[in-house]
Amino acid sequence: MANIRLTELVKEFGSTVAVKGISLDIENGEFLIIVGPSGCGKTTTLNMISGLETPTAGEIMIGDRVVNDVEPGDRGLGMVFQDLALFPHMSVFENIAFGLRVQKMEDQEVQERVRAAAEALYILPLLYKRPNQCSGGESQRVALARTIVNNPDVFLMDEPLSSLDAKLRVDMRTELKRLHDRLKATFVYVTHDQAEAMTMADRIVVMNGGKVEQVGSPLDIYDTPMTQFVAGFFGMPTMNFLEGVLTSSNGDPIFKSGSLEISLPEESTQNIKDNKVVLGIRSEHVSVSDGALRGQARIIEPLGDASLVYFEFGEEEELVAKVSPELRISPGDQLMFSLQASHCHLFDQSDGHRLN
Amino acid sequence: MNERVTTVADLRKDGITARFSAWLSQERIFRWIPFVMVEGMIICVLIIPFILTIYISFLRWRANRPFEQAYLDGFRNYEAVLSDPGFWLSLGRTFYFAGSAVILELIIGFILAMLVHRIVAGRRIYITIFLIPMMVVPVVAGYNFSMIYLDSGPLNELLWPLTSLLGINPRIRWLSNPLAAQWAIILADIWQWTSLTFLIFLSGFSALPPQLINAARIMGASRAQVFLWVELPLLKPAIVIAIVIRSMEALKMFDPIILLTYGGPGTSTQTIAYYLWEQVWQFNKFAYGAAASILVLILFSVLIFVGIYLLGRQSEAVERGEV
Numbered sequence: 001m002a003n004i005r006l007t008e009l010v011k012e013f014g015s016t017v018a019v020k021g022i023s024l025d026i027e028n029g030e031f032l033i034i035v036g037p038s039g040c041g042k043t044t045t046l047n048m049i050s051g052l053e054t055p056t057a058g059e060i061m062i063g064d065r066v067v068n069d070v071e072p073g074d075r076g077l078g079m080v081f082q083d084l085a086l087f088p089h090m091s092v093f094e095n096i097a098f099g100l101r102v103q104k105m106e107d108q109e110v111q112e113r114v115r116a117a118a119e120a121l122y123i124l125p126l127l128y129k130r131p132n133q134c135s136g137g138e139s140q141r142v143a144l145a146r147t148i149v150n151n152p153d154v155f156l157m158d159e160p161l162s163s164l165d166a167k168l169r170v171d172m173r174t175e176l177k178r179l180h181d182r183l184k185a186t187f188v189y190v191t192h193d194q195a196e197a198m199t200m201a202d203r204i205v206v207m208n209g210g211k212v213e214q215v216g217s218p219l220d221i222y223d224t225p226m227t228q229f230v231a232g233f234f235g236m237p238t239m240n241f242l243e244g245v246l247t248s249s250n251g252d253p254i255f256k257s258g259s260l261e262i263s264l265p266e267e268s269t270q271n272i273k274d275n276k277v278v279l280g281i282r283s284e285h286v287s288v289s290d291g292a293l294r295g296q297a298r299i300i301e302p303l304g305d306a307s308l309v310y311f312e313f314g315e316e317e318e319l320v321a322k323v324s325p326e327l328r329i330s331p332g333d334q335l336m337f338s339l340q341a342s343h344c345h346l347f348d349q350s351d352g353h354r355l356n
Numbered sequence: 357m358n359e360r361v362t363t364v365a366d367l368r369k370d371g372i373t374a375r376f377s378a379w380l381s382q383e384r385i386f387r388w389i390p391f392v393m394v395e396g397m398i399i400c401v402l403i404i405p406f407i408l409t410i411y412i413s414f415l416r417w418r419a420n421r422p423f424e425q426a427y428l429d430g431f432r433n434y435e436a437v438l439s440d441p442g443f444w445l446s447l448g449r450t451f452y453f454a455g456s457a458v459i460l461e462l463i464i465g466f467i468l469a470m471l472v473h474r475i476v477a478g479r480r481i482y483i484t485i486f487l488i489p490m491m492v493v494p495v496v497a498g499y500n501f502s503m504i505y506l507d508s509g510p511l512n513e514l515l516w517p518l519t520s521l522l523g524i525n526p527r528i529r530w531l532s533n534p535l536a537a538q539w540a541i542i543l544a545d546i547w548q549w550t551s552l553t554f555l556i557f558l559s560g561f562s563a564l565p566p567q568l569i570n571a572a573r574i575m576g577a578s579r580a581q582v583f584l585w586v587e588l589p590l591l592k593p594a595i596v597i598a599i600v601i602r603s604m605e606a607l608k609m610f611d612p613i614i615l616l617t618y619g620g621p622g623t624s625t626q627t628i629a630y631y632l633w634e635q636v637w638q639f640n641k642f643a644y645g646a647a648a649s650i651l652v653l654i655l656f657s658v659l660i661f662v663g664i665y666l667l668g669r670q671s672e673a674v675e676r677g678e679v
Contacts, residue, residue, distance in 0.1 A: 050570075050574055051574070052570050052573070052574070071573070073574060073575060077574060081570070081571060082567075083565075085567035085570065087572075098572065099575035102576045102578075102581055103576065150575065
């Protein structure tokens with residue numbers, strides 16, 4: 001078992017800086033998910049942990065040793081790749097046994113361990129097939145079995161579910177979480193899919209532009225995003241953002257944007273100096289059944305358990321509300337809406353940092 | 357009953373020209389033109405000469421006598437060829453030359469490709485340099501080597517410090533010693549055709565998926581294990597292609613021999629191609645040469661079928677996604 005510590009990690013490729021000084025403590029046995037848009041440096045960070053990339057500056061510790069100059073194979077890690085990277089010329093058995101053969105393990109033990117790993121992932125009947133004869137889900141299990149058979153302390157996963165179809169991906173999420181509970185190893189998982197991050201992670205690291213935007217539990221990140229980027233990245237549909245100014249009337253803080261005025265809880269605005277802000281509010285905190293503000297429905301997206309109502313108000317400003325499906329609204333309908341002031345997030349207009 | 361109404365247009369069509377153009381429009385002629393051109397060419401340059409060769413191989417005829425005196429003589433030419441030690445020796449030498457050259461070309465080409473594949477800076481320059489020999493006309497390459505091997509040539513100049521140290525006459529006559537001459541020819545072939553194996557292997561190395569190598573490295577495989585267990589098996593199609601293509605070419609080895617040694621000293625550098633050429637064009641033994649070439653054709657056909665089978669098996673494996 002091992003914890004991982006990254007200190008001021010930097011990676012440059014020529015003149016581009018992919019990772020700009022990341023510091024991170026990954027606890028032993030934690031399921032940590034690094035999430036961010038393409039090109040944010042998440043895979044590069046993972047590759048530096050694995051040893052496939054050498055950091056330009058900074059330090060990587062696994063357990064209590066610095067591994068910057070340790071070969072990938074000597075770091076005690078297992079990795080599942082985006083395209084799975086199964087050896088096409090070997091049977092499933094030999095794929096799983098590869099790591100054991102490398103260590104020149106006795107054949108008897110190889111047999112036992114490969115079978116145990118295959119059994120754990122329900123792929124015993126596949127052992128003598130070739131990877132190209134396996135379905136997407138089966139290949140996924142083979143790649144996992146190949147990793148767990150070596151008993152690594154740390155599992156690194158680089159978007160391993162991205163090649164699966166939507167249904168299978170959801171099933172595999174549950175299975176990965178179960179696997180993590182059983183193995184109690186440290187999982188570092190990279191994805192661009194915020195839903196994957198929310199459902200599986202103990203802790204999420206949100207990266208953007210080579211830097212860490214926020215580290216926290218899934219609900220922390222969802223409920224208290226520290227930057228506008230994080231707020232916009234998590235949640236479906238994307239959080240509503242309104243640019244406006246903070247003023248006060250009779251000592252009560254008020255957010256003004258065009259014709260819209262919302263009074264905010266006093267404590268939420270105490271430390272704000274600049275009055276140009278972005279107000280963010282999630283769709284589920286916008287109510288369209290009652291309220292004092294007037295809008296007009298544009299598009300309705302029924303999701304089954306809820307419906308998304310995109311509506312316009314004021315000077316062509318648009319908001320989206322998540323409402324109960326029983327509420328029958330058609331495009332073009334006039335509606336009265338309100339925003340739950342206690343769930344409003346305020347961000348700095350210039351640098352996007354959270355203000356309240 | 358549906359009676360056909362005769363129209364003016366029909367009447368006009370009855371003219372001869374109309375009928376001819378209708379006949380033409382059925383593409384009875386035009387659709388044959390590509391076929392006639394291609395097949396005609398093949399018949400003229402391949403099939404007819406081939407049939408003539410078979411016919412001549414059964415004749416008793418030398419080209420310095422009038423053809424009228426030629427007569428069918430059964431399998432006598434074949435018997436003569438099969439009982440000629442020169443035929444068997446040159447056949448054996450062909451395999452010896454081709455085998456040595458191809459093996460060394462594969463090894464050197466493989467090593468060069470592996471090294472160049474790992475080089476980052478100046479890779480293109482190395483690739484260009486290593487591909488130059490292949491682009492040199494074989495005759496030019498042969499002439500160059502005939503100058504290199506001269507007893508006052510650059511090879512001996514280069515070796516001068518060594519030969520003077522050992523007290524050997526520095527004017528070594530490379531092409532006068534049977535063994536040296538054989539290897540001079542093999543070396544010329546290696547110089548020219550290692551480019552091709554290099555190119556094939558380089559493309560093979562470039563096509564190796566980096567993730568597979570990364571996966572092996574993370575599982576703790578050493579460089580040697582990655583090479584032997586992952587890279588080499590994945591390069592198998594490239595290796596088979598290189599072996600088949602180079603072997604087919606090397607068995608025809610002729611140009612360096614005619615330019616460097618004329619089959620000599622003695623017959624020590626005669627390959628089967630040279631042997632056939634000599635029998636026909638030097639000794640005027642047309643019928644004998646025809647019989648010998650038919651025998652060589654049969655033998656090489658078997659080899660070519662083996663080659664095609666191996667290539668086919670590799671491409672099937674690639675299609676199945678196994679390599």
